[in-house]
Amino acid sequence: MENYLMSLSTLVLTSLLVTPLVLQPTAAVVQLSGGQVEGEVAPDETHTQYCGIPYAMVTHRFQEADPNPNWEGVYNARNEHIRCSKRFTPNRNLGDEDCLTANVYIPVEPSDTLRPVMVFFYAGGISDDGCSITYGPKYLVKHGVILVTFNYRAHLLGFLSLGIKEAPGNVGLKDQVQALKWVKRNIRAFGGDPDNVTLFGSSVESITVSYHLISPMSKGLFNRAIMQSGSALAFWALQFQPLEAAGLLAQQMGHTTTDPKEIYNLFNNMTVFDLLGYRIPKKEGDVVISELVFMPCIEKKIEGVEPFLSDSPYNLISQGKYNKVPVIIGFNSAEGLYFWGLENNTRLAKIDFYNAMPRDLTFPSDEEKVKTANRLNELYMAGEKITEEKSSLEKLSRFEGDAAITYPVLATIDLFLQTLSKPVYAYKFNYDGLFNFAKKMYGFSEYPGASHADELFYLFSSDTLPLNAEKKFIDKFTTLWTNFAKYSDPTPASSSISPRWEPATVEAPRLLLIDKKNSMEPIWDDSNEALRFWNTTYALYRRKY
Numbered sequence: 001m002e003n004y005l006m007s008l009s010t011l012v013l014t015s016l017l018v019t020p021l022v023l024q025p026t027a028a029v030v031q032l033s034g035g036q037v038e039g040e041v042a043p044d045e046t047h048t049q050y051c052g053i054p055y056a057m058v059t060h061r062f063q064e065a066d067p068n069p070n071w072e073g074v075y076n077a078r079n080e081h082i083r084c085s086k087r088f089t090p091n092r093n094l095g096d097e098d099c100l101t102a103n104v105y106i107p108v109e110p111s112d113t114l115r116p117v118m119v120f121f122y123a124g125g126i127s128d129d130g131c132s133i134t135y136g137p138k139y140l141v142k143h144g145v146i147l148v149t150f151n152y153r154a155h156l157l158g159f160l161s162l163g164i165k166e167a168p169g170n171v172g173l174k175d176q177v178q179a180l181k182w183v184k185r186n187i188r189a190f191g192g193d194p195d196n197v198t199l200f201g202s203s204v205e206s207i208t209v210s211y212h213l214i215s216p217m218s219k220g221l222f223n224r225a226i227m228q229s230g231s232a233l234a235f236w237a238l239q240f241q242p243l244e245a246a247g248l249l250a251q252q253m254g255h256t257t258t259d260p261k262e263i264y265n266l267f268n269n270m271t272v273f274d275l276l277g278y279r280i281p282k283k284e285g286d287v288v289i290s291e292l293v294f295m296p297c298i299e300k301k302i303e304g305v306e307p308f309l310s311d312s313p314y315n316l317i318s319q320g321k322y323n324k325v326p327v328i329i330g331f332n333s334a335e336g337l338y339f340w341g342l343e344n345n346t347r348l349a350k351i352d353f354y355n356a357m358p359r360d361l362t363f364p365s366d367e368e369k370v371k372t373a374n375r376l377n378e379l380y381m382a383g384e385k386i387t388e389e390k391s392s393l394e395k396l397s398r399f400e401g402d403a404a405i406t407y408p409v410l411a412t413i414d415l416f417l418q419t420l421s422k423p424v425y426a427y428k429f430n431y432d433g434l435f436n437f438a439k440k441m442y443g444f445s446e447y448p449g450a451s452h453a454d455e456l457f458y459l460f461s462s463d464t465l466p467l468n469a470e471k472k473f474i475d476k477f478t479t480l481w482t483n484f485a486k487y488s489d490p491t492p493a494s495s496s497i498s499p500r501w502e503p504a505t506v507e508a509p510r511l512l513l514i515d516k517k518n519s520m521e522p523i524w525d526d527s528n529e530a531l532r533f534w535n536t537t538y539a540l541y542r543r544k545y
């Protein structure tokens with residue numbers, strides 16, 4: 001995931017360097033809870049922007065941030081570039097630990113009414129910072145919405161959980177809660193409506209959006225949610241052995257311990273870039289995504305610490321104990337191509353279904369696990385031996401995409417239909433155009449469909465992309481997303497987009513196939529036996545909490 005986004009920002013950054021920096025006219029000084037900020041008119045004058053505004057302050061590594069940063073005088077939110085600490089290579093370390101800033105993009109035309117707000121969750125410390133150049137706002141603000149993006153702590157810095165107050169876990173999600181509270185308190189100053197807030201994100205960030213649906217801490221902070229290719233029900237979305245994971249990382253540093261205090265002292269005493277230099281190697285035969293071990297967890301009760309999550313996402317969603325808002329939720333038609341790109345051919349060919357079994361499945365006997373692995377092998381490989389041939393790797397990549405993304409999203413949709421009682425707009429994104437960058441970067445252009453992350457550059461502008469290419473599709477796609485943000489309905493009566501996107505129901509479980517020409521289709525594709533097998537497998541063996 002990160003490799004791809006990194007190369008992409010490098011690509012975009014490089015081209016930015018040759019563009020002369022011209023100082024833009026300033027935008028009005030705005031009074032916020034922390035102090036005054038000054039923004040600027042964007043170079044192409046499509047919007048004004050305020051970038052790098054502190055919304056919370058990291059004072060202790062691994063702990064909840066201070067929610068009230070404030071400053072004297074006027075904060076220059078014109079050209080701030082603050083990113084969260086990240087080690088790209090041993091010689092390329094960037095960012096700060098105190099990195100919690102937000103960016104606000106506002107359409108230039110005046111408006112008589114408060115504008116709807118869309119809050120995009122982008123990977124903290126992965127994507128760029130300040131006035132985003134990878135995730136440009138042009139396509140969205142054109143529709144009259146305010147776009148907010150923000151940094152948060154990800155991976156180890158956001159998700160180390162030792163079960164002690166010095167490192168309780170989930171602080172990355174708590175950063176996001178602070179950002180949402182900041183939006184609620186401050187967005188009116190930018191002309192935004194604090195009661196008209198839509199969250200959206202893709203991949204890991206979609207997982208975090210779905211966590212805000214289930215956390216009592218996020219209740220009342222948003223009105224709608226869009227989840228693109230990621231759900232809290234995914235096996236990699238929850239770490240149920242956070243202390244063990246921390247112990248494995250300590251082991252990489254030559255310390256054998258699972259004592260929380262010892263681990264805390266060890267991690268806390270290192271410089272941040274030394275700390276980020278260590279990784280837990282994945283098991284032989286497992287999939288690349290299993291390397292993401294510092295993820296949200298069910299928090300232990302700790303005196304004086306408010307938990308973000310006290311039960312498993314599956315329990316909370318299936319019991320209907322969550323924040324009920326209208327949702328858009330979906331996946332891309334060829335998610336797996338991306339995972340093939342993240343693995344290399346050698347690694348991918350070494351995958352075996354037994355060792356790559358999702359970590360949220362528990363089997364009463366090894367025999368049953370072997371049986372399940374064999375069946376997966378049949379379903380995905382059709383009896384062929386795994387080799388480094390492209391046709392073989394393509395099949396394996398479908399296994400990765402289904403296990404990590406598609407099946408968990410389908411399972412979430414099913415549970416929403418039973419428990420949400422608000423509109424559920426389901427989709428499958430299948431558009432294959434010029435900006436399917438994830439697929440193209442990995443050299444999979446000849447494969448049909450859209451890979452994981454392929455929808456992003458039809459939502460976000462980048463200065464290096466030819467502006468008029470794909471205009472028609474971008475207009476259609478961003479109209480659906482912004483209509484939902486305005487009306488909780490992507491195709492209201494006033495819309496000219498056809499067909500109408502009907503919400504899915506238990507009786508009519510249908511999704512919108514988003515493509516050159518949209519159409520409504522069944523959510524579960526009858527011809528896809530593998531997805532049904534995942535459903536049966538989870539019904540039998542889903543890990544209980």
Ligand SMILES: *[C@@H]1O[C@H](CO)[C@@H](O)[C@H](O)[C@H]1NC(C)=O
Nearest residue numbers: 261264265266267268269270
């Ligand atoms: C590590 O930090 C702890 C307090 O967190 C301190 O007591 C200890 O002396 C430090 N150890 C080293 C080697 O710096």
Ligand SMILES: *[C@@H]1O[C@H](CO)[C@@H](O)[C@H](O)[C@H]1NC(C)=O
Nearest residue numbers: 282342343344345346347348
């Ligand atoms: C693939 O990755 C493995 C382990 O990360 C590495 O040892 C190997 O050299 C890589 N192979 C290729 C062809 O890049």
Ligand SMILES: *[C@@H]1O[C@H](CO)[C@@H](O)[C@H](O)[C@H]1NC(C)=O
Nearest residue numbers: 113114115116195196486487
């Ligand atoms: C959200 O904003 C839109 C557009 O301004 C408006 O039509 C709608 O009524 C608002 N929704 C709510 C719930 O306030």
Ligand SMILES: *[C@@H]1O[C@H](CO)[C@@H](O)[C@H](O)[C@H]1NC(C)=O
Nearest residue numbers: 414524532535536538539540
């Ligand atoms: C998936 O499994 C659940 C039971 O866990 C069942 O209710 C549902 O009908 C299944 N869906 C499909 C499409 O088979």
